[in-house]
Amino acid sequence: MKLIVTVMPKNGVLDPQGKAIEHALGTLGFEAVGEVRTGKVIELELAETDPARARAQAEEMARKLLANTVIESFRVELA
């Protein structure tokens, strides 16, 4: 079963990479670009076939390893 974990900086946490992209898009001529935020996406292949249990496993992985929950939030989707 394939799952997608998306990890984003929490609101209020500085995102210098996002700011750099925002600036670069302006330089490339893209106007009317508002806030840009960047994060990570992790695609996992789990042997678990039950969707609820697979999701619970992925959430535990996110809490323990994939995300720093002090400054990042995460969401888990089934792919």
Next chain:
Amino acid sequence: MKLIVTVMPKNGVLDPQGKAIEHALGTLGFEAVGEVRTGKVIELELAETDPARARAQAEEMARKLLANTVIESFRVELA
């Protein structure tokens, strides 16, 4: 209008960060974890209100700046 651009390494392109996560998950006691692939996610706020045109703009941004299309593929979603 908010859009989400997800950039992933193409199949066959090495992903050392994914391999490191795979290994770390094993060390933490998560078994039966198959392949792990990592990518970037970029959330954009565009002034454009037409969904089709906003998507086209984001795809152009991805081709020109956000993704290296030689080794990475991308997808654009409306948030």
